[in-house]
Amino acid sequence: MPLSKQDITYIRQAKTILDENFDKHIIIPQLARQTGINEAKLKEGFKELFGTGIHTYLQQLRLEKAKQLLLTTSMPITDITYHIGYSHVTHFTTLFKKEFGVTPTEFRNSKGL
Structure with a gap:
């Protein structure tokens, strides 16, 4: 699934949230809602952009x-x-x-x- 510029912005925002809140309990559906992208696109896009899944990251x-x-x-x-x-x-x-x-x-x- 191709990522739009907006998707990439949302996914980078999700990474920033992870970087700043690594010590908190983070669940992917909540992260998706917070960044305004659907969960499947967030998971797939994160792996595509950063080469690893969200949990592994x-x-x-x-x-x-x-x-x-x-x-x-x-x-x-x-x-x-x-x-x-x-x-x-x-x-x-x-x-x-x-x-x-x-x-x-x-x-x-x-x-x-």
Whole structure:
């Protein structure tokens, strides 16, 4: 489905909302309503424009934010979990290890190297 200039504007607006609200519970239907585009077009267009799905993008964004916090703060892992929008430390730790190959604690202890 071809994207109009207006669709692209809406989809970029959706990405901005994700970037600014990564720590909040975001659901795609709400994001679609907020930006004025239908849900299917938002999902397909987002993947077309940014090369990844909305959920994957949000997860990667959160994990990158966590990585930065682990490197630059002494914030406890639990606090980082909540700060980036997850409510369960075990879920966050599992996702982090899957993405980076080490747990958040191991990452912090090795200073990301």
